[in-house]
Amino acid sequence: MDSRQKVIESAKRxxxxxxxxxxxxxQVMADSGVGQGSFYHHFPAKSDLGRVVIEENGRDLLATVRSAMEGADNGRDRLIRFLGTTADALEGCRIGGFSYDAGILADPELRETLGSAFEAMTTMLEGVVREGQSDGSLSTALDPTSTAAAVFALVEGAFITARASGRQTPAHNATLGALLLLPAEPAPTAIDTNR
Incomplete structure (x- = not known):
């Protein structure tokens, strides 16, 4: 691992x-074992490092979710697997945690980077909702954009409530509640040809 990546990995942690x-x-230099000259060569300002960490965490989150969705039979099942990412909600979300850090919120570039990470996730989920509508596993009455935003917000909220309470139960209950909000497309009613 080169010095730049060592700094990034330490900063992420x-x-x-x-x-x-x-x-x-x-602190990042001490943890990574990278000297001051090398650190500032790669990251002239702390915000440069913050931006890279947010971007990497966002990509890591997308990769984790996509991996969790692999092998699911349909769009609804993929959303259920996304909801299942709250199974270890006490660990928290490595991207959502930045949303209440005052230093990130005070820096317009970092806030925009964080917003882009959230947008990438909701865009991916919107595609999954559309897939579910196409394959018949989700109701066509759902608005894909709003549904994706709601499911993502629910998962982020599940992480927050679990960590705040110190218990997994709030996240589990939120996930169960979300399943009720994702109705499958009703089966078409058979036409009575004898009438």
């Missing part, structure tokens, strides 16, 4: 456990 705002470049 430290920003997650301690927060972006309260982690100093010096």
């Amino acid at each position: 430290l920003f997650w456990t301690h927060g972006y705002s309260t982690t100093s470049p010096k």
Whole structure:
């Protein structure tokens, strides 16, 4: 692993456990074993490192969700698998956690990077809703954009409530409730040809 990637991996871990705002470049250097010259060569400002970490965490999250959805029979089952990513909600979401870090919210570029990561996830989920409507596993009455946004917000909220309570139960209950909001397309009624 080169020095740049060492810095990124350390920052991902430290920003997650301690927060972006309260982690100093010096702490990242100490954790990564990368010297000051090399650190600042790759990341002239802390915000440069923050942007890369948010982008990588966003890509990691998308990859994790896509992997969880692999092998699902239809769009509804893929959404159910996405909801299942809250099974370890006490761990929290490595991208959602940035949404309440004051240092990130105060920096327009970092906030925009975070927003782009969220947008990528909801766009992917919107595609899954459309797939479900096409394959008949989800009702065509659902608005794909709104449904994707709601499912994503529900999952992020499940992480937050689980961590706040210190229990997995709130996330589990939220997931069960979400399943009721994802009705399958009703089967067409048979036409009585004897009438």
